[in-house]
Amino acid sequence: xxxxxxxxxxxxxxxxxxxxxxxxxxxxxxxxxxxxxxxxxxxxxxxxxxxxxxxxxxxxxxxxxxxxxxxxxxxxxxxxxxxxxxxxxxxxxxxxxxxxxxxxxxxxxxxxxxxxxxxxxxxxxxxxxxxxxxxxxxxxxxxxxxxxxxxxxxxxxxxxxxxxxxxxxxxxxxxxxxxxxxxxxxxxxxxxxxxxxxxxxxxxxxxxxxxxxxxxxxxxxxxxxxxxxxxxxxxxxxxxxxxxxxxxxxxxxxxxxxxxxxxxxxxxxxxxxxxxxxxxxxxxxxxxxxxxxxxxxxxxxxxxxxxxxxxxxxxxxxxxxxxxxxxxxxxxxxxxxxxxxxxxxxxxxxxxxxxxxxxxxxxxxxxxxxxxxxxxxxxxxxxxxxxxxxxxxxxxxxxxxxxxxxxxxxxxxxxxxxxxxxxxxxxxxxxxxxxxxxxxxxxxxxxxxxxxxxxxxxxxxxxxxxxxxxxxxxxxxxxxxxxxxxxxxxxxxxxxxxxxxxxxxxxxxxxxxxxxxxxxxxxxxxxxxxxxxxxxxxxxxxxxxxxxxxxxxxxxxxxxxxxxxxxxxxxxxxxxxxxxxxxxxxxxxxxxxxxxxxxxxxxxxxxxxxxxxxxxxxxxxxxxxxxxxxxxxxxxxxx
RNA sequence: GCCACCCUAGCUCAGAUGGUAGAGCAACGCAUUCGUAAUGCGUGGGUCGAGGGUUCGAGUCCCUUGGGUGGCUCCA
Numbered sequence: 001x002x003x004x005x006x007x008x009x010x011x012x013x014x015x016x017x018x019x020x021x022x023x024x025x026x027x028x029x030x031x032x033x034x035x036x037x038x039x040x041x042x043x044x045x046x047x048x049x050x051x052x053x054x055x056x057x058x059x060x061x062x063x064x065x066x067x068x069x070x071x072x073x074x075x076x077x078x079x080x081x082x083x084x085x086x087x088x089x090x091x092x093x094x095x096x097x098x099x100x101x102x103x104x105x106x107x108x109x110x111x112x113x114x115x116x117x118x119x120x121x122x123x124x125x126x127x128x129x130x131x132x133x134x135x136x137x138x139x140x141x142x143x144x145x146x147x148x149x150x151x152x153x154x155x156x157x158x159x160x161x162x163x164x165x166x167x168x169x170x171x172x173x174x175x176x177x178x179x180x181x182x183x184x185x186x187x188x189x190x191x192x193x194x195x196x197x198x199x200x201x202x203x204x205x206x207x208x209x210x211x212x213x214x215x216x217x218x219x220x221x222x223x224x225x226x227x228x229x230x231x232x233x234x235x236x237x238x239x240x241x242x243x244x245x246x247x248x249x250x251x252x253x254x255x256x257x258x259x260x261x262x263x264x265x266x267x268x269x270x271x272x273x274x275x276x277x278x279x280x281x282x283x284x285x286x287x288x289x290x291x292x293x294x295x296x297x298x299x300x301x302x303x304x305x306x307x308x309x310x311x312x313x314x315x316x317x318x319x320x321x322x323x324x325x326x327x328x329x330x331x332x333x334x335x336x337x338x339x340x341x342x343x344x345x346x347x348x349x350x351x352x353x354x355x356x357x358x359x360x361x362x363x364x365x366x367x368x369x370x371x372x373x374x375x376x377x378x379x380x381x382x383x384x385x386x387x388x389x390x391x392x393x394x395x396x397x398x399x400x401x402x403x404x405x406x407x408x409x410x411x412x413x414x415x416x417x418x419x420x421x422x423x424x425x426x427x428x429x430x431x432x433x434x435x436x437x438x439x440x441x442x443x444x445x446x447x448x449x450x451x452x453x454x455x456x457x458x459x460x461x462x463x464x465x466x467x468x469x470x471x472x473x474x475x476x477x478x479x480x481x482x483x484x485x486x487x488x489x490x491x492x493x494x495x496x497x498x499x500x501x502x503x504x505x506x507x508x509x510x511x512x513x514x515x516x517x518x519x520x521x522x523x524x525x526x527x528x529x530x531x532x533x534x535x536x537x538x539x540x541x542x543x544x545x546x547x548x549x550x551x552x553x554x555x556x557x558x559x560x561x562x563x564x565x566x567x568x569x570x571x572x573x574x575x576x577x578x579x580x581x582x583x584x585x586x587x588x589x590x591x592x593x594x595x596x597x598x599x600x601x602x603x604x605x606x607x608x609x610x611x612x613x614x615x616x617x618x619x620x621x622x623x624x625x626x627x628x629x630x631x632x633x634x635x636x637x638x639x
Numbered sequence: 640g641c642c643a644c645c646c647u648a649g650c651u652c653a654g655a656u657g658g659u660a661g662a663g664c665a666a667c668g669c670a671u672u673c674g675u676a677a678u679g680c681g682u683g684g685g686u687c688g689a690g691g692g693u694u695c696g697a698g699u700c701c702c703u704u705g706g707g708u709g710g711c712u713c714c715a
Contacts, residue, residue: 114643115644115709200644201711202709202710213642216711257689260706261706313714369641370706373707374708554672555673586675586677587676589676594676602675621675
């Protein structure tokens with residue numbers, strides 16, 4: 001007999017060799033039906049694998065991430081089985097589960113798999129799933145494994161096996177399909193009820209751009225058809241909210257072939273929105289003793305040689321601008337910090353001056369790879385809500401707290417309530433790739449951890465993700481559809497003060513190196529607004545929206561009254577426009593609804609004679625008639 | 640940058656196998672002065688992303704190039 005310990009601490013005894021599935025059955029049939037795999041002593045196992053020692057056991061179902069991973073991993077195998085039947089010449093790379101679904105990288109030789117082929121593969125998968133084939137695990141020797149895949153002429157699997165240790169190699173088989181795999185897998189294929197292959201794309205073998213480009217097929221599966229339907233609806237909703245689509249429809253920004261890829265052009269409405277965001281932050285920063293500065297868009301190449309950016313990125317970014325003067329070269333600025341370091345360095349500083357907070361909405365240019373460009377999220381010219389705080393090592397934590405507070409305010413103000421902070425620290429194993437003393441690093445890392453703890457921020461710590469010049473914190477923000485985005489960032493930097501020889505005179509009358517903090521609560525205006533568009537589906541908060549109201553006269557007889565209404569609203573500080581087209585009221589309402597203007601004020605004979613407006617709220621309909629002033633005041637108190 | 644796919648009127652999209660382009664919406668004109676998501680009728684609009692090639696003939700086939708989409712790699 002063996003002792004099995006459950007997550008709630010209870011212990012039950014079973015025969016040695018019992019499987020998780022059998023244990024689940026001993027608890028309830030319903031549970032057994034839902035079990036996908038099991039965590040045995042922290043390791044994820046097949047539910048059908050015998051347990052022969054005392055163990056801790058957690059049964060995994062669809063509700064756990066590990067359960068989903070098992071489900072999707074098995075789905076990848078199912079797809080591979082279908083592919084092998086349909087395209088016998090296929091060679092297989094890797095086929096893991098991902099955040100939402102799975103993929104398999106395959107090499108189909110001369111035959112190309114197109115999007116149009118996916119339904120056929122999908123159908124074959126459904127057919128195979130219904131066979132209720134079990135996933136059978138077996139341990140094979142390295143030589144047997146090699147022989148098997150030599151036979152199949154699958155050089156990818158052979159390469160994978162090379163890196164594996166003899167004795168730890170397992171095969172899984174369902175139906176006639178055998179795959180090299182660590183597992184675990186589902187008990188059988190019949191659990192996979194709903195199948196959708198979503199995409200086909202290229203992917204380098206082992207992520208190495210020098211190696212062969214394979215075909216990657218993405219898919220997602222669910223235990224219930226309904227869950228697939230819901231998932232597809234979410235994808236549809238995400239498409240509707242796509243900031244590239246809404247940005248064009250709402251006339252916020254555009255791109256032009258002639259201006260160049262990745263260079264967003266802000267249209268009047270987008271500019272109105274962006275300026276309001278900027279003004280909001282500028283005001284907050286003034287309250288917090290930031291000093292706004294303005295620096296040029298270019299700087300001599302030497303500036304970036306000093307900062308180190310030229311060496312690291314010079315070849316892969318915009319190349320220097322030549323001038324009529326021999327040997328003179330300027331760079332489009334890829335970062336604002338070198339300029340700000342020059343500002344700090346232009347006069348001596350006492351420790352009494354610190355911290356110094358230099359802020360600039362600085363536009364920077366980086367030559368992102370053409371394949372990387374994407375709407376406003378990845379561009380070649382963008383504006384950071386940048387600031388650099390120069391402080392003493394002692395002030396680090398206090399300054400961090402201040403920045404955290406400001407960033408939280410920004411996110412709250414824009415309706416992002418769901419976020420975590422990712423703290424990126426040094427790689428503990430290899431400290432050689434970082435610059436700055438151990439003591440300083442320890443101090444900075446501790447300051448970040450302490451500060452986030454003090455403000456009660458939910459954090460994830462990632463070792464080895466720090467920049468070479470210092471640890472950092474990134475805000476990971478979840479939008480209305482539950483998707484995560486990296487927005488604001490705070491980074492500690494020991495490198496630039498060193499390179500620019502920045503100093504302050506301490507109370508000991510000696511020169512010391514200040515610490516620098518880079519921080520940007522929005523991150524970049526472009527990226528932030530892109531995320532904001534998708535988060536709000538284009539229905540921006542009232543204080544931000546380019547147009548707060550539209551006055552819709554029933555006919556042009558009421559234009560004069562409409563003008564009066566608008567004059568009143570302007571005086572009260574609200575912005576909007578009159579739709580003076582000779583169109584039906586139905587038409588005007590429809591167009592205004594589609595433009596997502598939050599309020600419509602309809603004026604006709606009734607309203608004019610009563611001195612009121614008929615208020616209609618976007619997406620909600622008629623709100624009844626009221627005095628303009630009353631409406632405006634109520635609205636403003638809500639903003 | 641790499642792989643695949645795409646680019647036809649302002650927008651969304653039709654245009655088997657090569658025979659010099661079409662719809663809806665928008666725009667413009669006229670009529671309509673209208674009560675909570677599209678008033679009616681009419682008109683104009685395209686060097687088919689650009690350049691080159693094959694062909695008697697190219698939106699359609701080939702090459703180069705710009706831009707986009709989905710991935711991969713990258714991201715100060």
